[in-house]
Amino acid sequence: MELTGAEIVCESLLKEGVDVMFGLPGGAVLPLYGALAKYPAIRHVLVRHEQAAVMAADGYARTSGKVGVCSATSGPGATNLVTGIASAMMDSIPIVAITGQVPRAAIGRDAFQETDVTGITLPITKHNYLVMNVEDIAPAIKEAFHIARTGRPGPVLVDIPKDVLLDERTEFVWPDKVHLPGYNPPGEAPQEQIDRAAELINQAERPVILAGHGVLISRAYDELRLLAEKAQIPVITTLLGISSLPTDHYLNIGMPGMHGHAYASWTIDKADLLISLGMRFDDRVTGRVKDFAPNAKVVHVDIDASELNKNVKADAPVLGDLKVVLNQLLPKVETNVHLEWIKHVDTLRAEHPLNELPDSQELPPQYVLTQLARATRGESIVVTGVGQHQMWAAQYCNFQEPNTLITSGGLGSMGFEVPAALGAKMGRPDKTVWSVAGDGGFQMTLCDLATAVENNIDVKFAILNNGVLGMVHQWQELFYEKDYFSTVYSGNPDFVKLAEAYGIAGIRVNKREEVEGAIQQALETPGPVIVDFVVKPDENVYPMIPAGESVNEMLEQPPVETSGEKAV
Amino acid sequence: MSTNSDLHTIVALVEDRPGVLTRIASMFRRRGFNIASLAVGKSEQAGLSRMTFVVEGDEYTVNQVTKQLDKLIDVIRVTDITTQEIVARELALIKVHANTANRGEVIQIVQLFRANIVDVGAQSVVIEITGEEDKINALHDLLEPFGIIEMLRTGLVAMVRGQSDGRTSDSVGLEAYGQSSNGHGGHSSVTEASPNAAKQD
Numbered sequence: 142m143e144l145t146g147a148e149i150v151c152e153s154l155l156k157e158g159v160d161v162m163f164g165l166p167g168g169a170v171l172p173l174y175g176a177l178a179k180y181p182a183i184r185h186v187l188v189r190h191e192q193a194a195v196m197a198a199d200g201y202a203r204t205s206g207k208v209g210v211c212s213a214t215s216g217p218g219a220t221n222l223v224t225g226i227a228s229a230m231m232d233s234i235p236i237v238a239i240t241g242q243v244p245r246a247a248i249g250r251d252a253f254q255e256t257d258v259t260g261i262t263l264p265i266t267k268h269n270y271l272v273m274n275v276e277d278i279a280p281a282i283k284e285a286f287h288i289a290r291t292g293r294p295g296p297v298l299v300d301i302p303k304d305v306l307l308d309e310r311t312e313f314v315w316p317d318k319v320h321l322p323g324y325n326p327p328g329e330a331p332q333e334q335i336d337r338a339a340e341l342i343n344q345a346e347r348p349v350i351l352a353g354h355g356v357l358i359s360r361a362y363d364e365l366r367l368l369a370e371k372a373q374i375p376v377i378t379t380l381l382g383i384s385s386l387p388t389d390h391y392l393n394i395g396m397p398g399m400h401g402h403a404y405a406s407w408t409i410d411k412a413d414l415l416i417s418l419g420m421r422f423d424d425r426v427t428g429r430v431k432d433f434a435p436n437a438k439v440v441h442v443d444i445d446a447s448e449l450n451k452n453v454k455a456d457a458p459v460l461g462d463l464k465v466v467l468n469q470l471l472p473k474v475e476t477n478v479h480l481e482w483i484k485h486v487d488t489l490r491a492e493h494p495l496n497e498l499p500d501s502q503e504l505p506p507q508y509v510l511t512q513l514a515r516a517t518r519g520e521s522i523v524v525t526g527v528g529q530h531q532m533w534a535a536q537y538c539n540f541q542e543p544n545t546l547i548t549s550g551g552l553g554s555m556g557f558e559v560p561a562a563l564g565a566k567m568g569r570p571d572k573t574v575w576s577v578a579g580d581g582g583f584q585m586t587l588c589d590l591a592t593a594v595e596n597n598i599d600v601k602f603a604i605l606n607n608g609v610l611g612m613v614h615q616w617q618e619l620f621y622e623k624d625y626f627s628t629v630y631s632g633n634p635d636f637v638k639l640a641e642a643y644g645i646a647g648i649r650v651n652k653r654e655e656v657e658g659a660i661q662q663a664l665e666t667p668g669p670v671i672v673d674f675v676v677k678p679d680e681n682v683y684p685m686i687p688a689g690e691s692v693n694e695m696l697e698q699p700p701v702e703t704s705g706e707k708a709v
Numbered sequence: 710m711s712t713n714s715d716l717h718t719i720v721a722l723v724e725d726r727p728g729v730l731t732r733i734a735s736m737f738r739r740r741g742f743n744i745a746s747l748a749v750g751k752s753e754q755a756g757l758s759r760m761t762f763v764v765e766g767d768e769y770t771v772n773q774v775t776k777q778l779d780k781l782i783d784v785i786r787v788t789d790i791t792t793q794e795i796v797a798r799e800l801a802l803i804k805v806h807a808n809t810a811n812r813g814e815v816i817q818i819v820q821l822f823r824a825n826i827v828d829v830g831a832q833s834v835v836i837e838i839t840g841e842e843d844k845i846n847a848l849h850d851l852l853e854p855f856g857i858i859e860m861l862r863t864g865l866v867a868m869v870r871g872q873s874d875g876r877t878s879d880s881v882g883l884e885a886y887g888q889s890s891n892g893h894g895g896h897s898s899v900t901e902a903s904p905n906a907a908k909q910d
């Protein structure tokens with residue numbers, strides 16, 4: 142049977158097991174939408190802004206473990222995907238984005254809504270395709286999914302001109318193999334690399350594991366726990382590594398870096414070996430590299446060769462799939478207790494706790510997170526935006542299951558909190574999903590509340606409404622002489638009325654006493670709910686290692702001159 | 710011309726597809742790597758091209774260059790052949806001022822270098838020279854006093870020499886790819902095992 146290009150796209154998506162995609166149509170991609178209407182097995186979630194389509198696909202991919210799919214039309218539709226694609230690239234999220242392009246004959250002529258989308262997304266995709274012939278659609282889509290999900294995952298964009306989507310001369314032939322001679326993601330690591338790593342681990346007196354997103358991506362959480370327990374090695378999880386080991390596991394000692402737990406950063410400082418698993422030594426983790434882990438040798442396991450020796454020199458680089466590598470490594474690692482070291486880490490924990498919450502009339506934002514952590518017992522999925530609330534969520538929330546903190550870590554893209562939460566819920570409908578939002582980020586993507594309403598996507602939105610672009614405000618307070626230029630929002634909407642306008646429940650919370658009840662009420666209310674937590678506007682995130690500095694310059698407390706002062 | 714000490718010769722086998730050059734150039738630009746020269750052409754295999762890069766940088770940079778190149782899906786195999794026994798050649802066309810008065814002198818220099826004169830005009834000649842970079846530089850320097858009107862250099866192309874034991878030793882050849890699990894595309898460097906692979910900055 143002869144199919145159109147658009148139908149071939151749909152057939153290909155079915156072959157890849159796609160049952161949901163997020164998108165918004167336009168002229169160039171309309172043939173695809175015409176075909177999608179005939180493929181009810183693929184649920185298309187219509188969004189209000191294409192950024193929501195790609196970020197929802199991101200959230201969906203992280204919680205479902207499948208490839209997230211989104212689509213947009215040429216030109217502005219495709220360029221609206223860019224931020225979400227860049228975020229997925231930084232966080233290694235498997236996404237396939239399908240965009241319509243102007244007809245082939247119009248390409249290069251600055252046609253209406255023509256944009257060089259493959260050119261624009263070149264550095265922010267793992268790979269991309271401009272499909273110029275209808276016969277190439279199925280192979281391109283098969284390759285796109287293969288590349289997106291294997292190795293170090295990432296977004297792949299497939300751009301298809303309108304006339305290729307309309308072309309109806311071809312049969313659907315699904316290739317049985319991909320032909321990608323330049324793409325062979327590693328699996329097992331070479332034995333000598335394993336031996337060297339095991340030797341360093343067995344010799345170490347003060348080892349610490351840095352668990353990154355790679356642990357979650359390669360589903361190596363069981364192996365991580367086995368390794369930690371076998372040799373009694375404390376585990377520090379990077380922002381994206383959070384939930385790779387349950388928060389309350391006795392060996393989990395929190396998050397490192399700029400706003401990590403002080404004791405985690407001090408542990409790294411004192412360690413004699415870093416066992417870095419699927420993490421990439423982001424500058425938010427290391428601070429000034431020269432002063433990072435000054436006493437430690439480094440074992441670095443990654444599936445991406447270019448990460449090894451990129452930011453931090455490894456004494457034992459190990460190239461391979463983390464789950465496979467840990468299984469190679471586990472029998473070689475000797476049972477150990479590291480009694481002195483564990484005791485020392487416990488002392489650090491006791492000496493450098495998170496600060497006590499301010500004793501203020503106004504609601505401290507951190508308090509909301511502590512209550513949320515209590516109410517959910519670590520069983521919910523928490524999706525965040527970017528800023529102070531994100532850091533507090535990472536510091537205070539409890540994560541018992543893998544892939545339960547969903548955040549834009551690498552790109553740090555505000556506005557992630559709304560659409561990614563929708564996708565996260567669709568990927569794990571059985572889970573409660575909390576979107577922990579900033580009032581700034583929430584307003585970047587709140588248009589897609591309508592998508593939640595239309596599709597009855599049951600997300601609980603907790604806005605930590607401080608009326609400021611909090612994290613930037615904090616930098617201004619600490620590093621720009623308290624010149625709060627352009628970080629105060631004086632025209633925020635009434636978020637409870639906003640909820641009403643969307644026909645969903647809205648709850649306002651001003652006081653500590655109301656927090657617990659509001660969380661319960663939100664949980665008991667079916668469907669999306671907005672809880673507007675009006676919080677203390679001048680609260681800062683501590684500890685803080687200022688950018689480019691080291692643990693020695695860490696501010697664990699507010700600097701004396703500014704403490705207690707009202708900023709707004 | 711910068712000194713050779715921090716110039717590396719890297720050879721890559723790549724898919725001959727639209728956009729390959731853009732992907733490679735974009736990666737170099739975005740990561741701030743400097744290409745001293747780049748030459749591309751067909752390889753012995755239909756559908757595959759071979760590229761020779763001369764890259765400026767310290768060991769850390771070159772290590773990153775090879776790995777980032779290798780990460781590109783269209784790049785099949787990358788090797789830094791700087792320290793191997795290689796044959797390296799570049800072709801240059803040099804148009805130089807030459808009239809009846811001094812043409813003889815120019816011809817003498819050209820012969821000395823086993824170069825060719827490929828075009829003769831009333832006021833100029835075009836010289837073609839093939840060789841290693843130093844040879845071309847030397848010719849260029851000798852011709853300079855006559856007045857160089859135009860010069861075009863292809864960039865270096867390089868190949869590992871055949872082994873005396875008869876093996877082909879083409880470490881960047883097709884026969885080896887797919888067998889390596891080292892990196893996405895079969896990056897052949899073994900630096901990951903060596904503790905002094907890269908500098909920490």
Ligand SMILES: Cc1ncc(C[n+]2csc(CCOP(=O)(O)OP(=O)(O)O)c2C)c(N)n1
Nearest residue numbers: 528529530553555579580581582610611612
């Ligand atoms: C799209 C985008 N624009 C700008 C920034 C810079 N930025 C980082 S945090 C922040 C403030 C975020 O404010 P809000 O969402 O209210 O969260 P808060 O820090 O107050 O918790 C800004 C503007 C960003 N990360 N992303």
